Amino acid sequence: xxxxxxxxxxxxxxxxxxWAYLAFFFIIPVALVxxxxxxxxxxxxxxxxNSVLSxxxxxxxxxxxxxxxxxxxxxxxxxxxxxCLLIGVPFAYWLAVKVPSRWRALLLALVLVPFWTNFLVxxxxxQILLAPEGFLSDALQTMHLTTGPLSILYxxxxxQLGVVYNYLPLMVMPLFVAMDRAGASLREAxxxxxxxxxxxxxxVTLPLAAxxxxxxxxxxxxxxxxxxxxxxxxGGAQGNMVGQLxxxxxxxxxxxxxxxxxxxxxxxxxxxxxxxxxxxxLAVRAVLRHNRRVVMDRTDIESAVIEEAAA
Amino acid sequence: xxxxxxxDPPARTEAAVxxxxxxxxxxxxxxxxxxxxxxxxxxxAFLFLPIVVIVIYxxxxxxxxxxxxxxxxxxxxxxAGNAVIRGSVLTSLEAALGAAxxxxxxxxxxxxxxxxxKKKAKWAxxxxxxxxxxxxxxxxxxxxSILPWFVSLGTDFGFAPINNGMVRLVVAHTVMSxxxxxxxxxxxxSGADMALEEAAADLYATPWNRFRQITxxxxxxxxxxxxxxxxxxxxxxxxxxxFVQVPGNTPWPVYIFSALKVSLRPExxxxxxxxxxxxxxxxxxxxxxxxxxxxxTEDIAKTMAGS
Numbered sequence: 248x249x250x251x252x253x254x255x256x257x258x259x260x261x262x263x264x265x266w267a268y269l270a271f272f273f274i275i276p277v278a279l280v281x282x283x284x285x286x287x288x289x290x291x292x293x294x295x296x297n298s299v300l301s302x303x304x305x306x307x308x309x310x311x312x313x314x315x316x317x318x319x320x321x322x323x324x325x326x327x328x329x330x331c332l333l334i335g336v337p338f339a340y341w342l343a344v345k346v347p348s349r350w351r352a353l354l355l356a357l358v359l360v361p362f363w364t365n366f367l368v369x370x371x372x373x374q375i376l377l378a379p380e381g382f383l384s385d386a387l388q389t390m391h392l393t394t395g396p397l398s399i400l401y402x403x404x405x406x407q408l409g410v411v412y413n414y415l416p417l418m419v420m421p422l423f424v425a426m427d428r429a430g431a432s433l434r435e436a437x438x439x440x441x442x443x444x445x446x447x448x449x450x451v452t453l454p455l456a457a458x459x460x461x462x463x464x465x466x467x468x469x470x471x472x473x474x475x476x477x478x479x480x481x482g483g484a485q486g487n488m489v490g491q492l493x494x495x496x497x498x499x500x501x502x503x504x505x506x507x508x509x510x511x512x513x514x515x516x517x518x519x520x521x522x523x524x525x526x527x528x529l530a531v532r533a534v535l536r537h538n539r540r541v542v543m544d545r546t547d548i549e550s551a552v553i554e555e556a557a558a
Numbered sequence: 559x560x561x562x563x564x565x566d567p568p569a570r571t572e573a574a575v576x577x578x579x580x581x582x583x584x585x586x587x588x589x590x591x592x593x594x595x596x597x598x599x600x601x602x603a604f605l606f607l608p609i610v611v612i613v614i615y616x617x618x619x620x621x622x623x624x625x626x627x628x629x630x631x632x633x634x635x636x637x638a639g640n641a642v643i644r645g646s647v648l649t650s651l652e653a654a655l656g657a658a659x660x661x662x663x664x665x666x667x668x669x670x671x672x673x674x675x676k677k678k679a680k681w682a683x684x685x686x687x688x689x690x691x692x693x694x695x696x697x698x699x700x701x702x703s704i705l706p707w708f709v710s711l712g713t714d715f716g717f718a719p720i721n722n723g724m725v726r727l728v729v730a731h732t733v734m735s736x737x738x739x740x741x742x743x744x745x746x747x748s749g750a751d752m753a754l755e756e757a758a759a760d761l762y763a764t765p766w767n768r769f770r771q772i773t774x775x776x777x778x779x780x781x782x783x784x785x786x787x788x789x790x791x792x793x794x795x796x797x798x799x800x801f802v803q804v805p806g807n808t809p810w811p812v813y814i815f816s817a818l819k820v821s822l823r824p825e826x827x828x829x830x831x832x833x834x835x836x837x838x839x840x841x842x843x844x845x846x847x848x849x850x851x852x853x854x855t856e857d858i859a860k861t862m863a864g865s
Contacts, residue, residue: 259681262671265664265736266681269688272733276703277695283706334601341598345591354602356841361605363837366794367814368830371822372608375615375624382626415605444590465694473696476796480818490698490797497702497801510699517694 277514284507295503304508313492313509320489323403323478324471327410331418331467332460334411339422339459340452344431355423362416370480373409374400377481401483409481410471417470418463425459426452454535461528469517489513609834616827623822633824634832643813643825647833650793650810653724657731658789664732665739665788666781670773672740673747689737697734701801704730708802723807730802731792738791739784746780747773779848786844790837 284304286297342354361369376383377400384397399405429452437447453460475490493513496506616634620627637643668685675682692700708729712721719725754776758768774781796811803812810833814826 258671258674259679261674262668262681262685265668265671265740266685268664268732268736269685269692272704272707272729273692273700274688276707277699279707280699280703337594338598338601341594345594346598356845357602358605360838361609363790363841364609364834365811365814365830367796367811368612368826369608371623371814371818371826372611375611376608378624381624412604412608415601469694470696473698475698476815490696493698493702494797494801497705503706506702510702513696514699517696518691521694 280507280510283503284511286504286507288502288504294501295507304504305512307505308508308512313489316487316492317489317512319487320472323406323410323488324468326407327414327471328418328464328468330407330411331415332464334415335418335422335463336453336456336460339419339426339456342419343423343426344434344452358416358419358423361412366413367476367480369413370409370477373405373412374480377405377408400481403482406478406482409477410474413474413477414467414471417466421459421463421466422456423459425456429455457531457535458528461524465521465524468520472513472517612827613831613834615824616831618824618827621823623824623827633828636823637825637828640825643829646808646810646813647829649724649727649807653727653731653799653809654789654792656724656728657735657792658785660728661732661735661739661788662781662785665736665784666743666777668736668740669743669780669784670747670777672744673750674752689740692733692737697795697797700730700734701798704733704798705801721804723802723804726802726804727792727799727807727809730798731788731795734795734798735788735791738787739781742784742787743777743780746777750776775851779851782844782847786840789840793833793837 282297283295285300285302286295287299287301287303288294289296342351342358346354375381377397378384379396379398379400381397384393387393387397388395399408433451433455434447437451442450473490475488475494478488479491489509490513493506493509496502496509500506615623615626617629617631618626619630619632668689672682672686708720708726711717720729755768755772758772763771794811795809796815799809800812800815803809808816810829817823817826
């Protein structure tokens with residue numbers, strides 16, 4: 248043991264500012280929201296009151312509007328994640344395996360360009376593209392591909408397209424890293440041992456990419472559950488997401504107790520999703536190790552989740 | 559680049575081992591590989607389509623963003639002459655700089671500490687869990703939790719600085735990017751060789767010199783990538799900013815978001831185009847700096863993606 252690592256008190260002290268900051272500006276505020284969620288809205292002009300504590304706000308969240316919006320959000324997020332995965336897997340595979348290595352870094356940087364462009368502005372780009380009087384609509388009509396102007400904007404399809412677009416890079420990156428890390432040698436070994444292309448894909452490449460698939464799905468699904476910007480730009484009145492409902496309770500309705508309860512429900516749902524995906528990863532890893540004796544790199548979910556914050 | 563460059567690589571390194579017949583088979587254009595290359599290029603087209611649209615429409619001379627009238631630079635001159643737009647862009651840049659500095663300092667400390675923590679140290683496990691929670695917390699939850707806290711800090715506890723719009727933006731954005739910096743720096747340091755620091759310690763380097771001459775240079779690419787990430791995250795942030803902002807300190811995305819409800823003008827596209835160019839320039843500078851530190855291009859791209 249070295250002089251440095253033995254000094255564990257010093258190491259913990261090094262993290263103290265980070266700790267203190269998070270405690271003061273994250274843990275306390277979130278704890279307050281939890282506390283507000285047990286209160287109520289006393290009258291029209293007061294946002295919250297905690298003199299009587301109850302779980303009533305949680306029963307109130309179970310009203311049809313919230314439930315249908317939550318279900319709607321869940322569907323958009325679920326379908327969005329699935330489409331991102333379906334596009335992301337072959338795309339990341341192409342980037343990691345097929346593209347000559349001298350091009351790879353450039354293409355990887357190109358994938359990240361949308362990621363570094365303002366989220367709202369990218370979405371506005373789609374709004375222009377999909378507009379019924381926009382040039383895409385005109386072009387499609389002159390080519391007689393559609394009769395009448397494009398009528399996709401402010402529909403659910405537009406929202407779905409927008410979220411797939413906005414979150415696709417978050418799916419591609421961890422998939423790329425996982426497939427790249429797996430390396431060419433195992434795939435070659437598989438071919439040399441007589442497996443054909445499909446068998447190699449299903450038994451070597453995809454299992455090795457499993458941690459990347461899991462973290463990519465989380466990276467897309469989690470921010471999607473909370474996002475309401477994409478939906479409000481492209482979906483108009485059709486694009487009601489659960490985040491919007493929470494925001495409304497704090498902005499227009501001024502009912503902090505109900506808004507807090509909704510936020511807590513959303514938060515619990517997300518934490519449960521993370522826990523379930525984590526458990527699935529552990530299970531898959533155990534099964535793989537047991538059956539195939541392919542040893543995967545220990546991949547932290549949270550280190551891949553890093554990019555998530557970008558959305 | 560042309561399509562053919564992106565097709566199945568001829569695998570030059572294998573040439574020596576692979577018999578000639580096999581090589582010929584691999585070199586032939588295989589329909590699956592061709593299909594994948596076409597697919598890859600389509601995905602790139604998809605990724606760039608709306609960005610290209612924004613850049614093109616920034617040259618729209620009309621009054622409304624989406625209604626094309628003619629080509630010209632009026633949007634750029636009008637944007638430059640608009641004090642509200644200038645103010646909001648400046649607010650965003652200042653807040654992003656502040657948040658980048660604060661979260662880089664805090665995140666670097668956290669990352670260095672976590673990289674050295676003993677495997678089962680309780681404080682490290684809890685810190686990691688809290689950081690991971692900040693990452694998965696939806697923005698709206700951050701927003702609605704921090705606003706009441708700011709209000710009570712400012713009014714009930716008389717902590718006046720928190721009433722300043724800029725302070726609020728920096729503090730709130732830092733909460734969301736601290737974890738990014740911490741995890742990038744931790745990943746960077748956990749791969750690093752502790753022996754170097756030990757050697758420095760054995761050679762009687764003071765803790766400060768050890769930090770400055772050994773630890774910092776090793777961590778530097780991670781710190782830089784983290785700083786850049788937190789800068790962009792702050793620049794991009796809409797939801798939390800729209801909650802915590804104080805009139806007079808409206809950041810750029812919040813300006814766009816409110817313009818969305820009234821009318822979108824080509825000025826928005828013009829400013830966005832300039833900001834895109836600036837971001838790309840900043841990325842290129844960072845990539846160059848990292849390359850001087852001996853990182854491979856691919857590693858750079860990966861570091862910037864935070865993986």
